[in-house]
Amino acid sequence: MVRIAVAGASGYAGGELLRLLLQHPEVEIGALTAGGNAGRRLGEFQPHLPLLADRVLEESTAEVLGGHDVVFLALPHGRSAEIAAQLGGSTLVIDCGADHRLRDADAWDRWYGGEHAGHWPYGLPELPGGREALRSTTRVAVPGCFPTVSSLALAPALAAGLVGPEVVITAVTGTSGAGKSLKPHLLGAEVMGSLSAYGVGGAHRHTPEIAQNLSGVSGRPVSVSFTPVLAPLPRGILATCTAPLTGAGAEAREVYDKAYAAEPFVHLLPEGQWPTTKATLGSNTVHLQVAVDVDAARLVVVAAIDNLAKGTAGGAIQCMNIALGLPETTGLPTTGVAP
């Protein structure tokens, strides 16, 4: 059995890691840690996990987390780099935060500020070369939720030269992506019955990460116009991703079919069926569909994920499986919870 610890166990990403790890046949759940909530029962924060309800949250320190085979960090950025630096090289450290996603120190400084903690192998196995980078690694930077869905939606088209390098993405998201932050605009009374945009005009921190991924795939700089929209649901992202076609686009479906036919967690839907986030709820899957807009000469890819599952915790466990040499799909559901 692989012994794991979760730092940030009282938050949404931490809760989802535990929900999925409870179904994983090869792991044993060790220390659960938190910041301000240390000393309290997990059941207060995660009432959906009755099997772990009486576990007491410990402090998020290297002492507590060390000594496990795998440590998942679900912490604010900055904090995870700090703790990771104190964990031994033989521990597999999987960072669900942003600290080690960007390659470029200047980009880090511009978008997050402060010193760059360095770049770790990037946890998106479905990108070209992505899987290989994760084998036997002891450090994984889990992608952001928007970069996960957006990169997988556009990578095949860019890699195949089907579209030009100016992409436009509008991604609608549930509110759990913002975490348990006590901010007025995240209150139920504000969110329900309303839609709003934020981080407009390239201001969202996931923008450079999407650009990094897509530029890597296409071998040249890709410009990314990215707008996130907040919608009244707890979980789920639906990304509408478009890019100018370089030709007629007749081969679009074939390109996607080929790219993802062997991927266990990416489902290109049958023609005529469009993704819904609910079909992915709680599962580690991406559902997608492509269309060629002849009049506008653009490719449109619509992709759905559960932001906490494939978008964070499920993706993180998938990376753990690869890094540890376990079958990649171990313990990861492809079945959603609907309706």
Place this chain on the structure above:
Amino acid sequence: MVRIAVAGASGYAGGELLRLLLQHPEVEIGALTAGGNAGRRLGEFQPHLPLLADRVLEESTAEVLGGHDVVFLALPHGRSAEIAAQLGGSTLVIDCGADHRLRDADAWDRWYGGEHAGHWPYGLPELPGGREALRSTTRVAVPGCFPTVSSLALAPALAAGLVGPEVVITAVTGTSGAGKSLKPHLLGAEVMGSLSAYGVGGAHRHTPEIAQNLSGVSGRPVSVSFTPVLAPLPRGILATCTAPLTGAGAEAREVYDKAYAAEPFVHLLPEGQWPTTKATLGSNTVHLQVAVDVDAARLVVVAAIDNLAKGTAGGAIQCMNIALGLPETTGLPTTGVAP
């Protein structure tokens, strides 16, 4: 007093027309008609309108509707053209359906099929020249909800040459836009907790209407990539509209400020504040904000409306006011219902 009739009074658009007309000081509500629901009390279908609860729905025929000063048609397309043809020229007929929106018979045939009923003055007064076209008219084609918000979001930039003519729009919408259609994907259990796209790749019938409006404004063909997304809320559209900048875009805010400063129903929000659909709920307003994405070299305009109010019934009443020579804002709320 202006005597009005509403055809399709048991549906969502009909209900919203009545809700707003009850607040209008210059009108008297005459015949209320329906298709299959004729003979039943309005209160069964519109329990939020207790003042009209005991009104009995009549058949939607020219006999019943004739003899009013104004007839609002909130009917399926095809049906409104049929009835309108039988109504006298002195009656102001305001069609909330699609029959008379498109100028081009071929476009009509491609998107809707069948014979083109002809083009009527288009009910979007805030477009350049829009107000003038409506004065003293006896026929108004009320725009679709998506064309209303999208056209107002992009018209100033296109008119000013701030952006090029290839626009990308993703509009997230509540479910009332689909009407009271009994379709499985509109059931509460399907809609709540889920997001989905539809009419992707230019397949939505509002696409040619948006293109018609924007091409008219910019004086050359505008290509429109339009994707509607269904989200779990009853009312509201939030449109994210982007287009490639022709220059640095420094004048963007000024362009919008100038375009809408005098418009009573279009609010350019203060810098730093982003639209929410809830702020427009039940009101006849458009809330919008602009951003320049320097990295992606695109203008991004985010605009919010209530699809049933400014997007349908409110817009229709605004047109009635203009056509009848009443003050344009008579009876139309700019205050939303929130939270």
Place this chain on the structure above:
Amino acid sequence: MVRIAVAGASGYAGGELLRLLLQHPEVEIGALTAGGNAGRRLGEFQPHLPLLADRVLEESTAEVLGGHDVVFLALPHGRSAEIAAQLGGSTLVIDCGADHRLRDADAWDRWYGGEHAGHWPYGLPELPGGREALRSTTRVAVPGCFPTVSSLALAPALAAGLVGPEVVITAVTGTSGAGKSLKPHLLGAEVMGSLSAYGVGGAHRHTPEIAQNLSGVSGRPVSVSFTPVLAPLPRGILATCTAPLTGAGAEAREVYDKAYAAEPFVHLLPEGQWPTTKATLGSNTVHLQVAVDVDAARLVVVAAIDNLAKGTAGGAIQCMNIALGLPETTGLPTTGVAP
């Protein structure tokens, strides 16, 4: 014109007061005050009120509030009593908080703690004698939202001796009733897709207020089993109120019909039609329906209100109208916003 001030204008009750007062033909909106938000624009907090967007919030002090004809207090309990004590007797002070609702100082101490600020005329005109108590008063204690709907649901049956004095109430509520409190369980991600109970077993502070009202109506002590349930919607309360029948209950409908036939804001629905909160959204109405459960020998009354409108701000303005000698319905909508 009556000059009014609103203390607590950045909160939900304050926002709703302003939304309704903007539609009131006899008032002029004066000072708007806040606690921590003083100095900021109202538009930051109430984007649905564009007509007041540029008003700057002042401090909630007697200096600022004094000099108006009417002062609405939408403040945490304790704070309103403190300010009210400093306002002159000629000002009409309408307290939307709890400070002056309970007659009994011991009950105040048990449920709220601290010194009792005293009892003011109670703002529920539809209760027997309720209207008279409000004429020419300069102090009004606006009822809690649950007491409003529960008392109106059960008062006629108790007054008529139709039921015995042991009542059971389960009231399902939207989340705005809790205000803009930044508490984890009110976050959108927690609320959406979930139901929960709170204040169970008589622990909710509205319980003694309901008991006070119903005991007053029936002339003997009424025991109240009250359970509030939190549901995923922003606004609305649906109360299911039951009590043991003293007889066969055949006259139930007649009793309610008689009680409320002349009330402008209470609608007994036609037989077979059941209340929905949405039909009351944004309006000052109560919708209700009664049923006799022969097997269980209980009367069941289901009543719906908008907690912020008839349940708080609308009820407050109705009281203002009465106290000032204006027609009671002035400026108050009976039309809801649906769907």
Place this chain on the structure above:
Amino acid sequence: MVRIAVAGASGYAGGELLRLLLQHPEVEIGALTAGGNAGRRLGEFQPHLPLLADRVLEESTAEVLGGHDVVFLALPHGRSAEIAAQLGGSTLVIDCGADHRLRDADAWDRWYGGEHAGHWPYGLPELPGGREALRSTTRVAVPGCFPTVSSLALAPALAAGLVGPEVVITAVTGTSGAGKSLKPHLLGAEVMGSLSAYGVGGAHRHTPEIAQNLSGVSGRPVSVSFTPVLAPLPRGILATCTAPLTGAGAEAREVYDKAYAAEPFVHLLPEGQWPTTKATLGSNTVHLQVAVDVDAARLVVVAAIDNLAKGTAGGAIQCMNIALGLPETTGLPTTGVAP
């Protein structure tokens, strides 16, 4: 491996049976049948089950369903009795519909009408004697969702004589309980942002089933005042169940603790923690909490379930496990999906 068939596989109960059976290690999924949807791919109706997407729905006939070890019937009432009558006695038939729940033919006739198909062993193992009735049976009547949660909430108190036999239940439910019925009041635009009651005054068909269960437990007739409330969420029931205390109620918690300590799927929450439906989402659990209301002299039990899981499909599989002699918890999650 146990070979199972599911009749009604395109509906909500059928989908949930399949979702859970896909996680069950001892079963193999055989025929999937439907009514009007026969001949179509399962993936059209259950996009969250990609592993079964290409299965084609067959006709719901005894020919197709026969030859499996277990047949789950998720069909309208009447239809399941008809099919069950044609299935051999050696097949375990588990009816998720109402046909075989009521013992009393007169009650059947009053509530459902038509001929009584007879009474089968009742699938609520947690009731006293419930588990024993299911061992080695080949016929199971799965309880309704409201009877499941209500009976488990009140049975211990009635069995212990803690409360008298007049119970009052208000159960708030998500909309999937109504199935995929295309009815206007179930449309998303109607449901979202609204609350409504239905089947008030003892008119809901689950009332006699609750009375049957509770009368059985207490050994004397129990009168049930039951009101269901529809709320805007897809899944989940929160039942508030109260009854008059016979004494002081001090032993209430101990009674519940004793009753459910050994039950794997019933969780009495720690004192001070109240159930939320979300914590049970997708799991086979009941979460409950008890309170003694001293002022009202009533016991209040609040219980939460997922209506499709423990309330239907999970409960059905639990019964299958017992009937087949498998460990009762096989394949059934106790972990919910939150937030």
